[in-house]
Amino acid sequence: MTAHVDVLDLMSRLKAAEEPFVLATVVRTVSVTAAKAGAKAIIRPDGRIEAGWIGGGCARGATLKAAREALADGQSRLVSIQPENLLEELGVKPGEDRDGINFARNMCPSRGTMDIFVEPVLPKPGLVVLGSSPVAQALVEQARPLGYHVTLAAPLAHFDAMPEADELVDGFAPDTSHQARRFVIVSTQGKGDEAALKAALAIDAEYHRFVGSRRKMASLREKLTAQGIAAEAIDRVKAPAGLDIGAITPEEIALSILAEITVERRRGQRIPDISLAK
Structure with missing residues (x-):
């Protein structure tokens, strides 16, 4: 991960070169989380976070999985990473999709919640x-x-x-x-x-x-x-x-x-x- 690379500048360059990538944006956080709303990262097809920051390991696994799927089908996703007790309250299981939201479990001690919008940016057909x-x-x-x-x-x-x-x-x-x-x-x-x-x-x-x-x-x-x-x-x-x-x-x-x-x-x-x- 290279946080020092400007996300918007890299996005511009990748789009001009018509190279596929995913833009992941933190849209909401609750309680303690490493990244805050507005944080962005560029994810390449091989799973590299090439620029930006969306938090540590608590968010990375679910986000990278969503990024791979988004690049495969061209569809954006909203991933909600929550502690297990909150998922139970909602009546959803990790990996389940409901109303356009994919739920994942936060295993970190912080027990925070992060909602991350995962958007594929693909070359023109x-x-x-x-x-x-x-x-x-x-x-x-x-x-x-x-x-x-x-x-x-x-x-x-x-x-x-x-x-x-x-x-x-x-x-x-x-x-x-x-x-x-x-x-x-x-x-x-x-x-x-x-x-x-x-x-x-x-x-x-x-x-x-x-x-x-x-x-x-x-x-x-x-x-x-x-x-x-x-x-x-x-x-x-x-x-x-x-x-x-x-x-x-x-x-x-x-x-x-x-x-x-x-x-x-x-x-x-x-x-x-x-x-x-x-």
């Missing part, structure tokens, strides 16, 4: 677009304001003007070292279909789509399997891309694709409104 088609360019234009780190990979000679992607790659070999969730779209529309599909198959992502008809995708599947590429791998790429919203123009098709990606990106993050479901 990555959108990798392979191709120079009008749909590909519309995807780049629409995705950046939605908070995606956009990589566009295609022969640069195919563009009349350079699109404003976060990363622009000449050819179909994008850098996929970006540490984030990744969504891959092939939108070549006849310009390098096979090469782009091969590159897409090599990218580890939770979403692979091809902008084209099922018939065209089936034809490309035959060509690629004839080249020795496993059919199971090719079948990870689904076609056509996007939700069926009746899209016609490149901008509308890009919108339908981003809507489909949003469904995947936000899956499990919203609590259904029961009143609307009735």
Whole structure:
């Protein structure tokens, strides 16, 4: 732990570098505690407290556990660390979640209570677009304001003007070292279909789509399997891309694709409104 490092300065640097971390903030204390409300710490994925202070061993174990879970699912948490007798009064057990609060036991003699808000700060999700088609360019234009780190990979000679992607790659070999969730779209529309599909198959992502008809995708599947590429791998790429919203123009098709990606990106993050479901 390096308390001398400025937490806000380090946060700024890590966010600029798009490196994942957790910001843990003490929001309430009762009785004797080492850290007080307002104390902050930055926790890295390997469990290091790189800057700041949230107290000693009484708080650290529960906070680090919550930090690991937050980085895994992208959800913030409120951890309430209390002595065992207070947990018994509330009728909760250590490790139990109730009303959005995760309860943990304070084993220290101080018998204080600390509530710590654990917030994951993750890199922007990555959108990798392979191709120079009008749909590909519309995807780049629409995705950046939605908070995606956009990589566009295609022969640069195919563009009349350079699109404003976060990363622009000449050819179909994008850098996929970006540490984030990744969504891959092939939108070549006849310009390098096979090469782009091969590159897409090599990218580890939770979403692979091809902008084209099922018939065209089936034809490309035959060509690629004839080249020795496993059919199971090719079948990870689904076609056509996007939700069926009746899209016609490149901008509308890009919108339908981003809507489909949003469904995947936000899956499990919203609590259904029961009143609307009735």
